Amino acid sequence: MNSIExxxxxxxxGEAYYREQAKNNQDNPLNAVFLLLAEDENGHAVLLKNELAKISYDLADNEALADTNNVFKDRGDFKNKFEKIPNQLDVYRMALQMEKDSIELYQKFYQESADEQTKKLFGYLVKQEENHYKIFDNLITLVERPEEWVEDAEFGVREEY
Known part of the structure; x- marks a missing residue:
């Protein structure tokens, strides 16, 4: 199996994991976040398949990070719903680790790529996975330090990246 496969x-x-989490969170706003991430992972797989088959593709900017912030807009009761979800912090930590592993792997593949197009694709995927990492890092902070966050769309004031 080569690096692209x-x-x-x-x-x-990753897509399967996020779809499972979306199913587990059908009754709260996190369902939409997990579905967005599942679609992102599906899109990444399609890009990689196109690269493998040498089919042309575009590396479009992805707005998943902004979209996840919008999911929580005008959801004042989010904190209360969130606290009722058992083991959710474990789910976020696992997803955070998955994203970290993806970043590290794609950075390795980027460095090892001889072909410029493949190198460009892995660089793009590093950035995409870094955005996913930020989403879960923010969710973990929301759970661990809820008193520091405002109950609105943007999770309160965040550090700029």
Whole structure:
């Protein structure tokens, strides 16, 4: 299995994980976040398949980070719903680790790529996975330090990246 085939499998595994979490969170705003991430992972797998098949593709900017912030807009009761979800912090930490592993792997593949197009694709995927990482990092902070966050769309004032 080459690096692209491995990356496709990893993206499909990530998509399945996020879809499972979306199903587990059907009754709260996190469902939309997990569905957005699942669609992102699916899109990444499609890009990788196109690269493998040498089919042309575009590396468009992704707004998943902004979209997840919008999911929580005008959701004043989010904090109360959130506290009722068991083991959610474990889910976020696992997802955070998955995203970190993806970033590290894609950075390695980027450095090892001889082909410019493949190198560009892995660089793009690093940035995408870094955005996913930020989403889960913010959610973990929301759970661990709720008294520091405002109950609105933007999770309160955040450090700029």
């Amino acid at each position: 491995f990356a496709i499998k990893m993206e499909r595994d």
